[in-house]
Amino acid sequence: MSRLITYGTFDLFHHGHLRLLRRCSALASEIHVGVSTDAFNMEKGKRSVWGYSRRSREVLETGLVTSVFPERSFEQKPKDITRLGANLFIMGDDWKGQFDWLVPFCDVIYLPRTPNISTTLLKSKLNWTSNDSQCR
Numbered sequence: 001m002s003r004l005i006t007y008g009t010f011d012l013f014h015h016g017h018l019r020l021l022r023r024c025s026a027l028a029s030e031i032h033v034g035v036s037t038d039a040f041n042m043e044k045g046k047r048s049v050w051g052y053s054r055r056s057r058e059v060l061e062t063g064l065v066t067s068v069f070p071e072r073s074f075e076q077k078p079k080d081i082t083r084l085g086a087n088l089f090i091m092g093d094d095w096k097g098q099f100d101w102l103v104p105f106c107d108v109i110y111l112p113r114t115p116n117i118s119t120t121l122l123k124s125k126l127n128w129t130s131n132d133s134q135c136r
């Protein structure tokens with residue numbers, strides 16, 4: 001049984017996110033997704049348009065994933081991999097090399113990012129800034 005784990009903010013859910021999850025679902029029979037909490041995003045100096053509950057619900061509602069859980073810190077990944085029995089860690093290639101330290105725990109693969117779409121781009125098109133209030 002192949003079990004895959006991946007992480008992200010998944011704000012303003014877009015087709016880059018959907019394509020990533022579709023490719024994940026072709027690679028494994030279980031897909032577990034860590035969605036960053038609002039507090040963790042704040043720690044990273046990032047603020048999302050949608051709060052954690054909406055972002056995690058949208059990932060689950062794709063019907064492509066087995067479970068969604070909160071990502072609260074950078075360090076939790078080895079524990080999550082062990083807890084879920086994941087044998088494959090996936091991220092888009094904007095993160096290439098940054099998770100190679102997880103290789104002792106499972107295989108690590110970076111998938112090509114979908115061009116010309118990102119949350120950052122959508123936020124700029126909406127003129128949304130981190131001073132605007134978060135939608136729930």
Ligand code: CTP
Nearest residue numbers: 008009010016020091092113114117118119120
């Ligand atoms: N992703 C992707 N293609 C895109 C955008 C995102 O494959 N065009 C992948 C990322 O590489 C990551 C996952 O989707 O593995 C979640 O990405 P996230 O950071 O939530 O989305 P971004 O659109 O990259 O957000 P931002 O612009 O805030 O960095």
